[in-house]
Amino acid sequence: MTEKLEQYKERLNLLQEKGGLSPESEELLAEMLAELTELNRSNKALRRVILKSGQGSAMSTRLRDALYE
Template identity: 85%
Template sequence: MTEKLEQYKERVNVLKEKGELIPDAEILLEEMLAELTELNRSNKALRRVILKSGQGSAMSTRLRDALYE
């Protein structure tokens, strides 16, 4: 995802340099990129927590079956 995020940022920068963005669109894109960056960071942190918690305990068969239903 980080690579894709960098591609988005680069594309926005190219459009800004060419002057093809109206100010409102530029502000909106910057806000969206900032939110996407934060969500990406949060997603990575949650994945780490899930991986760590999965190593310490095994889920019971009943719980696993109930979650999959």
Template identity: 80%
Template sequence: MTEKMEHYKERMAALQESGELSPETQSLLTEMLDELAEMNRSNKALRRVILKTGQGSAMSTRLRDALYE
């Protein structure tokens, strides 16, 4: 994901250099990139938590299946 974000930043910089971005548009794009970075960080943290809880719940799934039989 960071490669994509770097690509977006490069494209934004190129547009800014050519004068195709208004200050409002640049501000909006910067805000969106910041939000995207935060969501990416949050997503990674959630994945770690899910993986950790998944390891512990395997036993309870087996136990539950055994109880239903």
């Protein structure tokens, strides 16, 4: 996902340099890119938490046997 973010940033910079965007469009795209960056960071943090919690919570043998019956 970080590659995509970098591509979006580059494309936005190119459009800004060319002057192909209105000020409102630039502001909107900058806000959207910032939000996408924050969501990506949050997603990574949540994935880390899920992976950590999954490693420590092994099902007990009795519970697993009861579920399979």
